[in-house]
Amino acid sequence: MARSIQSPSHHWVQSALAAPLRAVFEWYQVSQERAALRDLPSHRLSDIGLTKREVEWELNQPFWKATRDI
Numbered sequence: 001m002a003r004s005i006q007s008p009s010h011h012w013v014q015s016a017l018a019a020p021l022r023a024v025f026e027w028y029q030v031s032q033e034r035a036a037l038r039d040l041p042s043h044r045l046s047d048i049g050l051t052k053r054e055v056e057w058e059l060n061q062p063f064w065k066a067t068r069d070i
Contacts, residue, residue, distance in 0.1 A: 023064075030066045034059055 037045075037055050045055060 026066055027063050031063055 037050075038059055040055075042052060045052065
């Protein structure tokens with residue numbers, strides 16, 4: 001079976017395509033996590049150490065701002 005040889009330019013193309021796809025995936029993940037937070041009742045939020053105020057702040061962030069430290 002013949003093996004194809006990848007040129008350095010092919011690697012560059014892969015890298016150029018991978019970065020935007022990773023960003024879109026990250027934004028999708030953030031939107032899913034924020035939707036899950038939005039739907040949690042107050043007693044569940046307190047179980048994970050969050051207040052309604054903190055969740056509201058997170059929900060009002062633009063989708064491209066992924067704050068993972070709350």
